Amino acid sequence: MKESFHIVNGMSHMFPESCLLITVGVAIGLLLFVTSSLHVSTLTPDVFFFYMLPPIILDAGYFMPNRLFFDHLATILMFAVVGTIFNTLTIGASLWLAGLTGLFGCETPLLEMFLFSALISAVDPVAVLAVFEEIHVNEILYIVVFGESLLNDAVTVVLYHLFETYNIMGPENITYPDLMAGLASFFVVAIGGTLIGVIWGKHTTSWARRT
Numbered sequence: 104m105k106e107s108f109h110i111v112n113g114m115s116h117m118f119p120e121s122c123l124l125i126t127v128g129v130a131i132g133l134l135l136f137v138t139s140s141l142h143v144s145t146l147t148p149d150v151f152f153f154y155m156l157p158p159i160i161l162d163a164g165y166f167m168p169n170r171l172f173f174d175h176l177a178t179i180l181m182f183a184v185v186g187t188i189f190n191t192l193t194i195g196a197s198l199w200l201a202g203l204t205g206l207f208g209c210e211t212p213l214l215e216m217f218l219f220s221a222l223i224s225a226v227d228p229v230a231v232l233a234v235f236e237e238i239h240v241n242e243i244l245y246i247v248v249f250g251e252s253l254l255n256d257a258v259t260v261v262l263y264h265l266f267e268t269y270n271i272m273g274p275e276n277i278t279y280p281d282l283m284a285g286l287a288s289f290f291v292v293a294i295g296g297t298l299i300g301v302i303w304g305k306h307t308t309s310w311a312r313r314t
Contacts, residue, residue: 183254
């Protein structure tokens with residue numbers, strides 16, 4: 104579908120690629136729902152993280168301008184890691200404080216607010232990047248926004264699982280070793296994920312070059 108989008112003349116000027124993919128996905132889903140009597144599997148977080156997210160990130164990373172990315176890696180990491188953690192903590196704390204005033208009319212436990220903020224703190228600027236490509240903005244600005252959107256997903260996944268575990272444990276059962284274990288898991292996942300990505304990326308590029 105993506106290849107057809109770029110081959111057909113004038114298609115990219117009529118509507119963005121992301122809109123086409125969403126429309127086609129919804130149409131296929133509705134068609135299967137109406138015509139098929141088979142049981143549709145529930146979309147779980149594990150299915151999304153293990154089977155849907157990796158091809159998306161692989162596709163984005165494969166066509167990424169590598170030289171620009173590594174030249175501005177420090178800036179990208181600052182926005183993707185420090186910025187995402189800052190967003191999660193400030194959004195969660197703000198919602199918790201607002202809940203204490205009775206604004207929401209319900210309880211807003213701190214850990215649950217952090218769990219929610221981990222979901223919304225990482226923004227995927229698909230529309231912004233599409234506009235950037237259309238108007239040919241400065242390539243440094245483009246790669247910083249693109250690189251940040253590529254890496255903040257990984258940070259969000261780690262934060263989500265961290266706060267999910269803390270919520271299951273309950274705030275009264277969280278001890279100092281648990282906090283240190285959560286901090287250590289962040290670095291283990293970050294470093295381990297990077298190494299796995301490098302290894303599989305090398306094999307993927309080698310395979311693609313031969314085929």
